[in-house]
Amino acid sequence: MSAFNDQQLVAFVYAEARMLDEQRFEDWLALFTDDGHYWMPLVPGQQDPRLHTSLLYEDKLLLRVRVERLAGARTFSQQPRSRCHHLLQQPMVEQADAAAGRYTLRTAFHYVETRLDTQTLFAGWATHELVVVDGALRIHQKRVDLVNCDAAFGNINLFM
Amino acid sequence: MSQYTGQPDAINALVRDTEVHKDVYIDQQVFELEMEHLFANTWVYVGHASQVPNKGDYYTTTVGTQPVVMVRHTDNTVKVLYNRCPHKGVKVAGEVCGNTGKFFRCPYHAWTFKTDGSLLSIPLKKGYENVGFEQCEASKGMAAVPAVQVYRDFVFCRLNPEGVSFEAYFGNSLSTIDNMVDRSPEGKLEIAGGVLRYMHHCNWKMLVDNQTDTCHPMVAHESSAGTAVRVWNEAPPGTPKPMAVELFAPFMSPYEFFENMGIRVWDNGHGHTGVADSIHAAYSPVPGYWEQMVAAYGEERAKQILGEVRHNTVYWPNIMIKGPIQTLRLFKPIAADRTLVESWTFRLVGAPDMLLERTLMYNRLVNAPTSVVGHDDLEMYERAQEGLHARGRDWVNVARLFDPAEHGQTDVATNGTNEWQMRNQFRAWAKYMTASMKEVQA
Numbered sequence: 001m002s003a004f005n006d007q008q009l010v011a012f013v014y015a016e017a018r019m020l021d022e023q024r025f026e027d028w029l030a031l032f033t034d035d036g037h038y039w040m041p042l043v044p045g046q047q048d049p050r051l052h053t054s055l056l057y058e059d060k061l062l063l064r065v066r067v068e069r070l071a072g073a074r075t076f077s078q079q080p081r082s083r084c085h086h087l088l089q090q091p092m093v094e095q096a097d098a099a100a101g102r103y104t105l106r107t108a109f110h111y112v113e114t115r116l117d118t119q120t121l122f123a124g125w126a127t128h129e130l131v132v133v134d135g136a137l138r139i140h141q142k143r144v145d146l147v148n149c150d151a152a153f154g155n156i157n158l159f160m
Numbered sequence: 161m162s163q164y165t166g167q168p169d170a171i172n173a174l175v176r177d178t179e180v181h182k183d184v185y186i187d188q189q190v191f192e193l194e195m196e197h198l199f200a201n202t203w204v205y206v207g208h209a210s211q212v213p214n215k216g217d218y219y220t221t222t223v224g225t226q227p228v229v230m231v232r233h234t235d236n237t238v239k240v241l242y243n244r245c246p247h248k249g250v251k252v253a254g255e256v257c258g259n260t261g262k263f264f265r266c267p268y269h270a271w272t273f274k275t276d277g278s279l280l281s282i283p284l285k286k287g288y289e290n291v292g293f294e295q296c297e298a299s300k301g302m303a304a305v306p307a308v309q310v311y312r313d314f315v316f317c318r319l320n321p322e323g324v325s326f327e328a329y330f331g332n333s334l335s336t337i338d339n340m341v342d343r344s345p346e347g348k349l350e351i352a353g354g355v356l357r358y359m360h361h362c363n364w365k366m367l368v369d370n371q372t373d374t375c376h377p378m379v380a381h382e383s384s385a386g387t388a389v390r391v392w393n394e395a396p397p398g399t400p401k402p403m404a405v406e407l408f409a410p411f412m413s414p415y416e417f418f419e420n421m422g423i424r425v426w427d428n429g430h431g432h433t434g435v436a437d438s439i440h441a442a443y444s445p446v447p448g449y450w451e452q453m454v455a456a457y458g459e460e461r462a463k464q465i466l467g468e469v470r471h472n473t474v475y476w477p478n479i480m481i482k483g484p485i486q487t488l489r490l491f492k493p494i495a496a497d498r499t500l501v502e503s504w505t506f507r508l509v510g511a512p513d514m515l516l517e518r519t520l521m522y523n524r525l526v527n528a529p530t531s532v533v534g535h536d537d538l539e540m541y542e543r544a545q546e547g548l549h550a551r552g553r554d555w556v557n558v559a560r561l562f563d564p565a566e567h568g569q570t571d572v573a574t575n576g577t578n579e580w581q582m583r584n585q586f587r588a589w590a591k592y593m594t595a596s597m598k599e600v601q602a
């Protein structure tokens with residue numbers, strides 16, 4: 001099992017955000033393990049994604065639907081398309097178990113999504129649970145906690 | 161003199177047999193008249209009794225645009241009070257929900273009120289002696305909404321003290337609430353799983369219209385449901401069908417499916433899609449549930465309850481209920497071009513958790529601000545809200561399958577793509593807009 005140092009782990013989180021900003025969604029999807037999840041809780045500190053609803057709790061199949069939908073010709077709410085921008089604080093390595101190949105990072109962020117003349121700012125914390133698969137880092141779960149997760153939102157179209 | 165205030169004839173002229181004038185969606189004055197008349201003359205959903213199980217429990221919300229607090233009184237009845245201190249106007253209950261004990265205490269000057277609204281105490285009460293305070297409105301405490309009805313734990317109120325009775329207003333439409341409650345082996349529902357709140361820059365009626373619009377899913381939702389079906393078809397043969405695909409796929413059913421599933425139209429703007437069949441009819445059985453239902457109701461009755469697969473039931477003016485997946489959507493009007501959509505979910509008390517899990521997944525996939533289904537609906541509403549300002553055309557069309565003989569008919573099942581239910585809503589709109597409107601001479 002190859003160990004990853006803090007610098008490599010932090011670089012992974014920065015690279016992931018850049019993929020989203022550059023809308024390289026197929027590359028981004030490939031970062032997730034087959035049993036990976038992208039989770040945006042609905043309430044602060046939410047523990048249960050199953051019997052309490054979330055803004056998003058998507059497995060890889062649902063993420064693939066989202067990514068393919070964004071590329072579709074009849075995705076009317078993306079005509080014209082949205083763009084996004086991540087501003088990340090330095091990711092912090094919260095847990096590192098090199099022997100098991102498991103790492104957890106926490107990253108404070110500001111995220112801007114734009115469409116037409118509207119620009120919307122979101123703020124929160126991302127928690128990456130990373131695992132090593134075939135010598136490479138993969139996302140087992142990305143959890144996005146918005147500071148105002150229980151507010152009423154308009155459309156959130158892309159990925160934070 | 162404004163164009164519509166005190167002008168019932170002008171209001172009635174906005175609704176034709178097969179067309180509705182754009183002003184019902186875009187005119188702020190019409191919106192304000194809706195709040196004054198429509199949302200005061202009709203029975204409007206407030207909340208669910210399971211949100212206030214114990215004495216002193218309260219929940220703050222709006223009826224139309226009126227701030228109210230629903231509270232469990234000391235005698236165990238549910239009261240609906242206007243959330244406004246009679247002293248200086250402060251909203252007395254500040255949290256979305258909580259327990260206030262035996263009384264409300266205004267945070268500004270510590271006036272207190274019993275949970276039926278009546279004034280309990282005022283600090284330095286002596287200052288109100290011999291000032292004619294008994295004649296002041298404030299001496300009566302917080303105003304209570306006089307007409308409140310709790311039907312199988314669903315709390316409705318009518319803001320106007322006089323008007324149509326609860327039973328006459330809803331009639332047979334209550335059968336959808338009955339069916340949803342009966343789906344619990346214990347005959348009981350609880351609000352569960354959190355509420356999704358989704359802000360829409362459009363008129364509230366666009367959302368209500370959409371609930372029985374069966375000609376849009378295969379068009380507007382091709383990008384989401386259609387993609388889900390396509391992605392699933394690429395899975396290796398023998399892979400078990402995921403719950404999400406089971407929920408998405410029926411959106412892509414052809415027109416014939418929606419025609420055949422039928423629509424039922426009741427009086428006063430209520431109606432539902434999914435008479436004979438629906439997009440909720442073919443979900444996988446949940447282990448253990450059928451046995452619980454048979455034990456509770458007997459096989460014949462259980463079959464009858466679960467065989468009712470109604471799709472969307474509109475309770476006019478502003479909620480929609482899905483019995484088979486225990487969801488309630490509340491379309492809260494804020495302005496002519498602004499609506500807050502709250503999507504609530506229920507636990508069938510005594511039933512397996514997997515039913516709640518499925519309900520929550522459906523709600524998340526379809527009704528969340530992050531929903532790939534909701535995105536395309538909202539896009540259509542917002543484009544319409546802008547497009548309706550165009551001067552080249554003044555009317556919105558609701559003519560599909562119109563028959564002049566439909567006037568006066570109620571409790572009728574018809575073709576599932578009929579826009580009769582939309583026409584039904586607008587006839588109820590005109591009726592309850594003008595029911596309490598005094599004509600003012602121009």
